[in-house]
Amino acid sequence: MKLMYYFLVNRTSGKGRSVKVWNEIEAILKEKNVEYQVIITETKDEGLAFINNLLTLNQDISGIIALGGDGTIHEIMNRLIGTNVPFSVIPTGSGNDYARARGISKDYVKEIEKLLQNDKKKIDLLEIGDRHCMTVVGIGFDAKVADEANKMKWKKWFGGLAYLMTILKVLITYKPSSIKLTLNNEERVFEKVWLIAIANHAYYGGGIKICPNALSDDGKLDICIIHSLPKWRLLFILANVFKGKHVTMKGVDYLQVESIQVDSDDPLFVTADGEMMGQTPTSVSVKKEAFHVML
């Protein structure tokens, strides 16, 4: 069968880097006589329309490859779930946590070589309401930080550092809350909870290794709960979280389950793949081998 690749380039991700990278990739594809089509999008609706069209035409699709960040991937994945179309990304966003966890580098020459070998596998996803998430669902302090960081005009210019600066800003006013978790079928109450991260891959927030043991092919959700700590100790934990060294520290619970329901007295922000999903109550479960990815 002839291979045919479809590239979706999000012009808005990573300070416009995606279009520059695309130009280089296009030259490589031409040199190698690879069959491809490309769309450069300004909005997520344009991207979705492109994919809808491909799926309706029932094309032979060897792979859809995004040039963008986690927000772009989130949209494409939510459209491709339920199909057997393989997906991959050349990371050109500001956070790129999905690519980081899957070992996809910014060396696009090397990554294109790998993609053209056409190896695939199925991975798990997180199911949250009627959406799906590839990386991490964040609830509480971290979601508030993501919300603030997304509003910041300067986010794109600081990359991962934008989250760090926003963390300090949110820390000044944020109040931890009491939360009831239903873990599989077991109820547990946690007091003074700062955040709950529910992970399919290890990273969020531009390189924060919140759930270092998360694997997207183990049929499990990895859950990190940070609670019952004064602010200064939270800062200490956050200083260790980039290397994933926080999990054994006091005030951190790390669990693995298949499903979780989160109820809180006050509504808390919820994000998935860094995109705002709404507020608690919320439930998340693992959807095993639900998504086809290129290796």
Ligand SMILES: Nc1ncnc2c1ncn2[C@@H]1O[C@H](COP(=O)(O)OP(=O)(O)OP(=O)(O)O)[C@@H](O)[C@H]1O
């Ligand atoms: N196909 C698309 N074209 C244009 N914009 C899109 C598309 N898909 C999603 N978006 C929106 O573009 C925004 C930015 O994209 P994305 O998140 O990929 O880049 P980023 O913010 O630079 O990277 P990251 O999320 O890794 O930090 C997202 O909030 C998303 O909603």
